[in-house]
Amino acid sequence: MPDEFDSGDELFDGIDLAKLEDPDYGDDLFDGLDEAELVKLESPTQTPAQPGKRSYDNGAIVVNAFPSLKRQKSSQPTSLEVNNTEHLALAERLLSEKFGYKSFRHEQAGAIQRILAGQNTLVVFPTGAGKSLCYQIPAIAFPELDKAEGLRASGKSGVTIVVSPLIALMKDQVDALQKRGIAADCIDSTKKYEQTQLIYASLQKGQLRILYCAPERLDNEGFVERLKEIPGGIRLLAVDEAHCISEWGHSFRPDYLKVARFVDELKAERVVCLTATATPKVAADICKAFNIQKECVFQTSPYRPNLHLHAQPVETRYDDISHFIELVRTGDPHINDKRFEEMFRFLRNHPGPSLVYVAVQAQAEHLADALRDQGFNAAPFHAGMKTEDKQTIQEKFMASEIEIVCATIAFGMGIDKPNIRNIIHWDMSNTVEEYSQQIGRAGRDGLPSRCMFYLTADAFYMREVFARGDLPSRQCLRALLEDIFKQGAGLSVGGVFKVSHYSQSGEFDIRPSPLSIIYATLDLHFGLIRAITPEYAKYQFEAYAKYLALKHDKTPEGKAIFSHAVKKAKYYHIDVNKAAQATGLARNDIVRKLNHLGDNAYLKLQTSGIEHRYRILKKLPKTDKEIDAVLDKLYADLKAREKEALLRAYQIMDLITGRKCFARALAEHFGMNLRDGKSECGHCTFCLTGKPVRHLPRPRRETTAASIQEVLKATNVRDDPRFLARVAFGIKSPRVTKLRLDKHRVFRSLADHDFEALVLEFEKVCRVSTGNSGSLSRSSVKAEVIDLT
Template sequence: MDEFDLDDDVFDGLDESDLQELERPAKRQKSSHIDPATPAAPVAHDPRYLTLAKKLLAEKFGYADFRHEQAGAIQSLLAGNNTLAIFPTGAGKSLCYQIPAIAFPELDRTEGRAPENAGLTIVVSPLIALMKDQVDALQKRGISADSIDSTKTWEQQREIYAKIRRSELRILYCAPERLNNEGFVISIRDVPGGIRLLAVDEAHCVSEWGHSFRPDYLKVARFVDEVKAERVVCLTATATPQVAQDICKAFKIEEACVYKTSPYRPNLELHARSIEGDDGSANEILDAMLGFTGKTEADKRFGELFAFLRANPGPTLIYVGLQNQAEIHASVLSEQGFSAAAFHGGMKTEDKARIQEDFMASRIQIICATIAFGMGIDKPDIRNIVHWDLSNTVEEYSQQIGRAGRDGKPSRCMFYLAPSAFYLREVFARGDLPSRPSLKALFQDILNQARGRAVGDVFKVSHWHQGKEFDIRDSPLSVIYATLELRFGLFRATTPEYSSYKFEASKSYFPVIKNDETPAGKAVFSHAKKKVKFHDMDVNAACKATGLNRNDIIGKLNKLNELGHIKLMTKGIEHRYVIKKKLPETESEINAILDKLYVDMVGRENDAVSRGREVMDLITGRKCFALQLAEHFGMGLPDGKLKCGHCTYCITGIPVKPPRRPLTHTTTASIRGVLKATTVRDDPRLLARVAFGIRSPRISQLKLDKSNVFRSLAHHDFEALLREFTKVCN
């Protein structure tokens, strides 16, 4: 998988749930002085801010005026305030940091600040594709912008750092994971002029209660303090009032500096159709679930889809749940004469780039995609958004339909409800919960790694090894660590380390390092051991021998790399944690935390399940789709309207009927088939996952995902499968 790319293969390493009806842990209390759902009183700003912002908007971007609340957010930032912008997808959130970034030098001239101290704007963004699009667009407009990511060559990264040192770069994009890189933090905190602005895109990821919580986002606020950023702007299209509260708390944003716009777009027609499957065999139903054609719902939906696309030509995004569905849909549509291509996270980087470019240039009309496609795509003439499967959350649905009709022209959003949607929703919503034995073994291993150390000491772990050993995929493993840190206060994540540093020396390396009289330079010269082509550098050994701080030596290696004297390579990430209090030792203490941790994990799953129900309620409810969508984000329709007038409910006055989910009764014979394929008897949830068709590290290691019993009982109820396998394992 590409660095910072979304992992949209939902069957890769997912753990299934036990569906216990445990209550969600109580959410944190809302702040009494910040309510983003209620508009704050407008703040008066220096008029020169708006004058300058409009001038740059016209000169650099070709627009006559700002839209929605852009002007307010930009003036707030130029005045030095931390700011939150909640704008719908396509409403121009990026201008809220791009305009200030290029305005700083002009403001500085009026305040006597030297040009070489114009500083840097850092944009924290989650996807390489998004960074690339933004950087390309800015460079075409003559704005100095670039990104640090895994696609950059050594020479390209050297040039980026050189531009930063010369104060020639205005905007730098990076992923949230980059902020944990010790070399990056050290290099960036000494930028000439400082960090003028830190922009946090997809800021809802910072909230534990957000629809796509990412633990690495929790460390963005800490990075603000580490690099002494002058101001922060948080941007999101999908912040509910509770999530907005969390963002404001994390980044110290006052009520008057929250700017928001309703997600309602009058040019978007929101439609839904319920497609019932035939009363066919279990295998036919399963085929429909996975997107294959046959005498099932798939044929019915394809017929509907063909008719819809012919009646509504134009650039179209079709969202599916699985990678193989994207391939099948693109193939079937191509056979019907449509210009279609697939896009998903399992494709090669160069293929994804080519397909995206072809779609942007209208050489391809239809993209059949997983959630890996769309974020950061700014194609104004997308006419249709089609949902083949149930969105995981209302927020995800809102983001995806927001990619249509950005040119203001009428666009259609069609949602096909079919029995297969229930299966995929269950996989997505319940895939991250580890089995209780796995969680207990993981927690014990964490304690073992930290045992013998005092409060304030650091211990190291490899998430990769732990995930593989304890059958927990990356995402829930990161959440477990974040929960132990945030809810239980056992330790605090700090900058990860690479276990291995090596470099290839250029011709200039030896003359430079021999004459380097700094302690760090001497340490590198003494401890970097040449082995054929590369030098190996044991940083920890060098620190122990010289008494130097690790940051000093890492900083020297990074500086040598930036100046082209070496080509630095790192690998083997070790996550580091500072012990914050005495760790539990007795069995009762350990079990008390483990019980709460497991309840929290189950609660997260229940929350995910309820989010799926919210999507179904929106599509099948007795209310205007657009109104329900706006109300989900604590807002309403313009002028207090109760109807948009052109969604399915407004047109028909009849709610969309939910489709029936066909299920097969679980029998002893069906269970016996799975048991014959493996000797595993210590984890009923693993057996249920095999039968239901969800991969996990252990399942892949045992190659059970290659067995003919894998996904053989996907048309059964998972709770029933779990009960039956629990009987066998007890």
């Protein structure tokens, strides 16, 4: 069942996991992750501009770059000495011939000139402003530059690699480029073996100009080795959604930190980082990681003057947050929530295609029903829906067959509908960056569009739930570290061990996202381990009629499969490791053969049990003192992340309730000012009223001994005070779900209390119960739920 709060993470959406283990398919476990927080790079609607003139657009950031990587120069010659005028002329011709635009806009021309001159570059443009052209134009320009310079032979102009986080976005870009006659492709987990081999062949022949891949694929050793063999090398590495590299950004993904390391390993000639949302701090992180100088930072304002930003405080009459959630789930909250009548009035006064953003999946369904009851053409959209249903809704919205979509943050990727007239925030956005992305989907045709933000007393609660949920207890983190280091015990440096993230998440009560951050930190900050291509633990298949022909297969792999597969009921089961050991074959060769047989209808392959693999980089901690040293640093880092997440939630609240023009506050968040020297937009709520939006106070209750005892009666867990506080506050975790406490009446019973105060109260109880601070054992997670009535 999907989580009640919709993060938008659809871990395996559109992924053929049967391809995961093959070294030519790579580590795509998280291809398609975090759709909710990432933005498609659409082709811009071009308008006349003066290309090539450098400007900082009234207050663009100036970043102090601190090189953290020593660039290894490629042995291939570069175009550093070519005249910039010639570069610009070539870029403008390709823009017209390949993309049909007469001129560049904003800072595109300046960024492209820097890239063609061989310099690492950062591009920060708002959604829809044409970031993708900043790497597409150079990618197709390289062969012509090489020919003009006479320094490279034909077919040795290398390739542009685009690191992009979503399969859907990669495919959209590739389809658009191929329609324009540009040789582009992507390697992802949906590709069949034969398709992937054709892509590699095109790379070797110098026929492919642009190749897209997910950042996680760079963990795949086989894939990286293939890239090293490309004639002409990697001319340009484009890092899409580059804000994900910042550990303090709003959408940090650990695998992005590894991209900078691979720039050196692949000997990429130059890098371009692209994002729609980079604060000065995040931009500085990007520049530091990729050695980008301040003159190579190109940024334009995130605000568009045709967007009218509004906010309105709305009263809700709930006994507490539990009452509100329960009504959303099971009842009719209309009579308790004035947002309904306000939304109906707003949409009647401002008709047109609209998006209504909510935080809870049930809300998306309920609001769509309520709007239909009022005669609006509306539909819900959230991560818990079937993929085909979501696709249908998105297509109908794009075709104007559906006018209003009530959606969680899972909706928005790939949406390039120019005439969206309204964006409504039913609930508070997670961050200013997310708010900026979402309102940026309105009014791309340049016509006036309205963005309404409803503010309630409980607005901050759901944001706090997300922020608090990712910090594990100290006991859980120590138990995890002990388990990780135990896996590598007895192995020398260079040895490889396997772990199941899924099992560890449940056993040590750590969500998948912070778990991946912990592993990345042990790699990148401590230098202890390094991720390599993961494997599946189990293979089984349903045999088709052609399968029996395998007994005549003369290949060693075919013979190994036929002799080691054991039929149990409907399915054949094969232990790939045992088959490899018995025959002396490489495990990957047997897996490749299984994939090939599946692709050619000999069998229907099923896999399960992802095992992540890590290579030991140096001696792992063994003693308590050594483990505690890692624990102290790691836990302090995770606590700082929680603080940052809460701060980002306060920032969006400050933007809406502050004594400042909304548009100006938004621009200043990204280190900029409004365009044309303006100090106010003139048409946001603050500008129209001259008053800040009133923040309705949320009543807080004092914690009582009786309320604490009610939670304690529900479970015998006494080893983890933070776990007990989560239950009381209403935060799900693997352990909470496993013990079914999220179904118990005490779950979220103290949601109107201060979370930190709850932790302190439960710490007192745990100290009394255990006689010390308590430690998590493997058996403790098996604690039982008591008093389920």
